[in-house]
Amino acid sequence: MADFRKLVIAALAAGILSGLLLSVLQYYLTQPLILAAEQFEAPATGSEHEWQPENGWQRFAFTMLFNGLSGFGFALLLSAAMYWHGTGGYWRGLLWGSAGYLVFFAAPSLGLPPELPGTDSAALLSRQAWWLFTAASTVAGLYGLLLSKNHGLQIAGGMLAAAPHLIGAPHPEIAQALAPEALQQRFVVMSAFSNALFWLSLGALAGFSMTKLKL
Numbered sequence: 001m002a003d004f005r006k007l008v009i010a011a012l013a014a015g016i017l018s019g020l021l022l023s024v025l026q027y028y029l030t031q032p033l034i035l036a037a038e039q040f041e042a043p044a045t046g047s048e049h050e051w052q053p054e055n056g057w058q059r060f061a062f063t064m065l066f067n068g069l070s071g072f073g074f075a076l077l078l079s080a081a082m083y084w085h086g087t088g089g090y091w092r093g094l095l096w097g098s099a100g101y102l103v104f105f106a107a108p109s110l111g112l113p114p115e116l117p118g119t120d121s122a123a124l125l126s127r128q129a130w131w132l133f134t135a136a137s138t139v140a141g142l143y144g145l146l147l148s149k150n151h152g153l154q155i156a157g158g159m160l161a162a163a164p165h166l167i168g169a170p171h172p173e174i175a176q177a178l179a180p181e182a183l184q185q186r187f188v189v190m191s192a193f194s195n196a197l198f199w200l201s202l203g204a205l206a207g208f209s210m211t212k213l214k215l
Helices: 002-044 057-085 090-111 124-146 149-165 181-212
Strands: none
Touching: 002 057, 002 181, 057 090, 057 181, 090 124, 090 149, 090 181, 124 149
């Protein structure tokens, strides 16, 4: 029970700090691109939108809250994985953070890259199902490829990791976007960069906190 409390503390510290880092990165790198894309979207939509945070401190506060909560959840997963595997520390945390980036961002983004407002997408349920399938397959695939010495499991891991991409992500029959393609491409690059720093800091801070708490 004492170790569980320490895991929660380590995850909370790593999640809050990494969530704050991601919020700052998004504020300077991706939010301006979103606001620019919304300018293309506004003339094309005549209906009123539901309530949403205003640009400025309100939007940043909600972003920071969401990123902090998400960071805590992901940090708890990483901390539990490191604890179960019997490894901690800064450098081990970086490796686990890199794995988290592959599982939760890089692999799903190969089929469903980050999108700006005004971009046509497939049905939400089908995209969510493919994202979950991809994340789960990538977890199982990385385990077979990197953490198993059994050749059969390694082959199965590679097949599992590739399966979602062989099946293909759901997309609309005719893909259209209101924002220019250059803006969309820059958004994808900045999102990938921001999330990479988020996951690396999340893993490193979780591993470092676990060492300090003697886990």
